[in-house]
Amino acid sequence: MRIGDAPSTNLSDYPFTHRIRVRFAETDAMGIVHHGRYLPYLEETRVEYLRSIDHPYTATRAEGIDFSVIEVWLSYVAPCCFDDEIDVHLRIGAVTRATFQLHYLLTVGGTMRTSAITAHSAVNSDGRPVRLPTWLSALAPSP
Amino acid sequence: MRIGDAPSTNLSDYPFTHRIRVRFAETDAMGIVHHGRYLPYLEETRVEYLRSIDHPYTATRAEGIDFSVIEVWLSYVAPCCFDDEIDVHLRIGAVTRATFQLHYLLTVGGTMRTSAITAHSAVNSDGRPVRLPTWLSALAPSP
């Protein structure tokens, strides 16, 4: 598995936060958010993060590059419920020439609900891997 | 509104039936199938219907034509639950040069749960309306 250690549980390690309110449509018959509904939360947060650093994903896509999802890992610590306001905290993880990882902590009212990692590659319109854009490689945490 | 009278509630008016089993992911915190989850059921049934008359939707799309959804109506008579086997009954409704309607009855164990109508137009790869394929116009019920 390419995805390595679990993400930090220290909120101060996460420079970006995006808030999402749970829709009723995202709950299931257990009365909680369905586990499959968190991946779109992570995606929405990625998109807002890219916008916040002046590289909106629509611009990247307009240049013919998509950030394909190649691997994900999620740990569900405690459930979220309808109408909860989830704070999704994001930081950059490992970056290679062709891939990058993002780490996420999801909290509600400051208490942890879910942690997650997503791994991505840059692909062209044929779905072929290409080098990451320079601005993206430059985001790699210093070793 | 283009969509007119409610669909027939007589099962024998429906020449095609497709069975779908409810996924847990399709339920909500009321313990029943979320009302937004029925549209993909109708879509899956349309696709199986087109396959059954030897015009698979993948072939139509490969020719550069999509069947855009322009209007929908659904009446939720009784709920469906996790693991229910839903029989989706389909018939052709009104057909014009550029649009067609489909009528649906959804039953579980023979009892009615939902009725629905969807209206579609044929569009090319730019999203512009085009004439219906001849085979599709030919499906129009005789007046």
Place this chain on the structure above:
Amino acid sequence: MRIGDAPSTNLSDYPFTHRIRVRFAETDAMGIVHHGRYLPYLEETRVEYLRSIDHPYTATRAEGIDFSVIEVWLSYVAPCCFDDEIDVHLRIGAVTRATFQLHYLLTVGGTMRTSAITAHSAVNSDGRPVRLPTWLSALAPSP
């Protein structure tokens, strides 16, 4: 069909507006928002509307009442795309002792994309219809 005339297309008839940004997960292989993804947009807007009039839906549910969806109608005028900011405009439609309707206009940058109506009944925890809460009946437009 209980749902009657098409909703007004005059934005000034709609006292409440809620903005939703399209997630990538809500698009489909036609490159646009999938038609089934609008129902959760309407739901999210209803929930925000109820919060705005100091009757949050969580409070109504805590009292043992759900607003069941009994009928929906949507007309897709023009597509929405990834990252679009959709303004969902809402107004109250017909109200009876046990049911109420909501009308919606969805615009992006002021141009119309979709109009919709949803009809609801109040149900108790057994799914049985009950009278609408008084505050809800009082929202009925004067005749």
Place this chain on the structure above:
Amino acid sequence: MRIGDAPSTNLSDYPFTHRIRVRFAETDAMGIVHHGRYLPYLEETRVEYLRSIDHPYTATRAEGIDFSVIEVWLSYVAPCCFDDEIDVHLRIGAVTRATFQLHYLLTVGGTMRTSAITAHSAVNSDGRPVRLPTWLSALAPSP
């Protein structure tokens, strides 16, 4: 992370297979199945597996036990497209007194698309962890 080694890529290690056809609603604007749509495929396959061993999930839920998802891992090797018939292969992974893991390989026409692991705990109606049912513990692979 509780989830350990990557799942076997040897199809003969997987005793159960369930076929799912991709819905159009499950695709995204990249023209492929959205990465978030695989979790419901895994869930549907778990449910069919439990039915196949005469322990339908509805029976377990009727006894007041849910199998909560506590961790997931997915590796997306190659994309799936609209109308693909995906064979989801399932085997039991690690089993403890209170948790169990499932491994999955997803293939289309015999070629690998995705591999995955899900980890679950048994919880009662309050969401509290309880011991696995005896029949489930008995499924643990011999060491």
